[in-house]
Amino acid sequence: MQLLKERIQKDGKVKEGNVLKVDSFLNHQMDVKLFVELGKEFKERFKDCNINKILTIEASGIGVACIVAQYFEVPVVFAKKNQTKNIAGDTYTSKVESFTHGKVYDIIVSKQFLGPEDKVLIIDDFLANGAALLGLTKLIKDSGASLVGAGIVIEKGFQEGGKIVRESGVRVESLAIVESMDPKTGEIVFRD
Amino acid sequence: MQLLKERIQKDGKVKEGNVLKVDSFLNHQMDVKLFVELGKEFKERFKDCNINKILTIEASGIGVACIVAQYFEVPVVFAKKNQTKNIAGDTYTSKVESFTHGKVYDIIVSKQFLGPEDKVLIIDDFLANGAALLGLTKLIKDSGASLVGAGIVIEKGFQEGGKIVRESGVRVESLAIVESMDPKTGEIVFRD
Numbered sequence: 001m002q003l004l005k006e007r008i009q010k011d012g013k014v015k016e017g018n019v020l021k022v023d024s025f026l027n028h029q030m031d032v033k034l035f036v037e038l039g040k041e042f043k044e045r046f047k048d049c050n051i052n053k054i055l056t057i058e059a060s061g062i063g064v065a066c067i068v069a070q071y072f073e074v075p076v077v078f079a080k081k082n083q084t085k086n087i088a089g090d091t092y093t094s095k096v097e098s099f100t101h102g103k104v105y106d107i108i109v110s111k112q113f114l115g116p117e118d119k120v121l122i123i124d125d126f127l128a129n130g131a132a133l134l135g136l137t138k139l140i141k142d143s144g145a146s147l148v149g150a151g152i153v154i155e156k157g158f159q160e161g162g163k164i165v166r167e168s169g170v171r172v173e174s175l176a177i178v179e180s181m182d183p184k185t186g187e188i189v190f191r192d
Numbered sequence: 193m194q195l196l197k198e199r200i201q202k203d204g205k206v207k208e209g210n211v212l213k214v215d216s217f218l219n220h221q222m223d224v225k226l227f228v229e230l231g232k233e234f235k236e237r238f239k240d241c242n243i244n245k246i247l248t249i250e251a252s253g254i255g256v257a258c259i260v261a262q263y264f265e266v267p268v269v270f271a272k273k274n275q276t277k278n279i280a281g282d283t284y285t286s287k288v289e290s291f292t293h294g295k296v297y298d299i300i301v302s303k304q305f306l307g308p309e310d311k312v313l314i315i316d317d318f319l320a321n322g323a324a325l326l327g328l329t330k331l332i333k334d335s336g337a338s339l340v341g342a343g344i345v346i347e348k349g350f351q352e353g354g355k356i357v358r359e360s361g362v363r364v365e366s367l368a369i370v371e372s373m374d375p376k377t378g379e380i381v382f383r384d
Contacts, residue, residue, distance in 0.1 A: 029305040030254075030268045032261040059250035062222075063268065066255040069224040076222045076255065113221040 001041050001175040005190050007034060008154065012188060014181045018128075018156065020188075026153060027060035027125050035067040038175060042123065042151040043071035045173045049148040051121045053077060055114070055140065057107060057132050064153060065123040072121070077114060079107040079136060092142045096135040107135050109143070116144035127152040127174060130161025137170060149173060157191050193233050193367040197382050199226060200346065204380060206373045210320075210348065212380075218345060219252035219317050227259040230367060234315065234343040235263035237365045241340040243313040245269060247306070247332065249299060249324050256345060257315040264313070269306060271299040271328060284334045288327040299327050301335070308336035319344040319366060322353025329362060341365060349383050 013021040025031040051072055056065035057079040065076045079094075082105070090111040097104045114120070122136050133150055140147045149171035155162050157177040166172050177191040205213040217223040243264055248257035249271045257268045271286075274297070282303040289296045306312070314328050325342055332339045341363035347354050349369040358364050369383040 023302065024304065025267075028269065028272065028302060030258060030261075030270070032258055032268060033265065035258065036262070059254060059270065059272070062251060062254040063258040063270075066222060066224055066227065066258050067262075069222075070228070070259075073225065075217075076224060077220065078222070078251065078255075080220065080251070110215065110220060112216065 001038075003037055004034070004153070004176045007031075008176055008178075008190075009188055014183045014186050014188060016183045018159065018181075020154070020156065020178065020181060022154065026064075030063045032063070032067065035064055038064060038153060039068040039071045041175060042068050042121075042173070046072075046121055046149060046151065049119065049121065051119045051148050053114070053118045053120050053145075054123050055079065055109070055120050055136055056123050057081070057136060060126075061124040064125055068123050068151065076123075077109060079109050079139060081105050081107055092139045094135040094138040094142075097129075097131045107132075107139065109139050111143070114139065114143040114145050118143070118145035119148055120145050121148050122150040123152075124150070125153045127155040127161050127165070127172070128159045130159075130164045133161060133165050133170075133172075134168075137165070137168070151175075154178065193230070195229055196226070196345070196368045199223075200368055200370075200382075201380055206375045206378050206380060208375045210351065210373075212346070212348065212370065212373060214346065218256075222255045224255070224259065227256050230256060230345060231260040231263045233367060234260050234313075234365070238264075238313055238341060238343065241311065241313065243311045243340050245306070245310045245312050245337075246315050247271065247301070247312050247328055248315050249273070249328060252318075253316040256317055260315050260343065268315075269301060271301050271331060273297050273299055284331045286327040286330040286334075289321075289323045299324075299331065301331050303335070306331065306335040306337050310335070310337035311340055312337050313340050314342040315344075316342070317345045319347040319353050319357070319364070320351045322351075322356045325353060325357050325362075325364075326360075329357070329360070343367075346370065 155174035
């Protein structure tokens with residue numbers, strides 16, 4: 001998606017350790033006008049899939065997912081990263097190892113909100129090593145719901161997540177795939 | 193806001209310990225069509241305030257804040273609850289004691305995204321003891337930004353947060369204020 005790639009080139013910052021900082025428009029400050037364009041693009045790509053629910057994961061996936069959901073006219077469910085006393089009763093649970101935080105945590109969805117009747121589109125802001133996405137696909141599988149695919153804003157194509165998830169049979173649509181990036185020059189190259 | 197009150201009556205569940213579960217439409221599964229109506233209402237209430245930024249806090253404030261932001265045509269910044277290596281550099285920090293989780297944590301906003309040039313509207317899903325809201329107002333004060341007010345979806349009027357924050361001089365607009373609720377009967381009474 002050209003608009004997104006231009007924005008990443010303009011405002012993205014490449015840091016040591018495979019970090020692409022896009023916190024000025026995607027995952028700390030959020031440019032909702034840009035999100036609207038992302039929403040239209042995801043709708044176009046998944047328009048014939050008859051989804052009835054979007055699944056994402058807290059925190060930075062939620063904003064994009066809610067804007068996208070308007071174009072599909074479906075609710076969003078977000079997987080929580082910590083058990084809270086406000087989620088009583090049965091949950092689906094999966095373990096995720098965070099690239100950003102360097103630790104393992106549980107993600108949780110209440111069984112009330114995911115089940116065999118659901119056709120689910122996953123929306124997330126980043127795909128890197130694939131841990132979060134694989135965790136979400138496991139929750140969906142455990143629930144008996146159908147997974148239509150995953151819509152990702154930025155995929156780090158030089159990490160293995162996209163390959164692993166696609167080879168597992170999941171349709172992944174990433175709006176920008178970073179092929180390589182250089183923390184010394186700041187150069188970002190996208191996959192065609 | 194009548195539509196919201198009806199939804200809380202219909203789908204909210206009162207639990208022991210002053211817990212109002214609205215996770216079927218507000219803070220786990222999110223009814224984006226409802227959020228659109230909340231967005232229009234907040235826009236009506238704060239239409240003359242010339243805000244240029246919405247501030248919220250992860251995780252459950254983000255969805256509402258992003259939908260609301262479309263009506264103001266401004267970006268959203270969300271305060272993060274944990275330091276991550278992706279927030280490098282200077283941050284504004286405030287301590288918050290969580291009612292839900294029963295622990296104290298830091299909330300953080302990068303100094304890049306909040307400053308004296310900003311006129312800020314806070315949006316959050318809940319106001320109970322006021323800890324999160326007071327934390328956010330401190331971040332805004334520390335940044336030199338102007339706080340226009342706070343738009344809250346559900347206020348627990350029987351807890352002290354709303355009173356404390358209003359007495360501190362902050363304009364608080366809550367779309368539904370719960371005056372009392374009874375875990376035995378499930379009854380929910382709203383303030384007029």
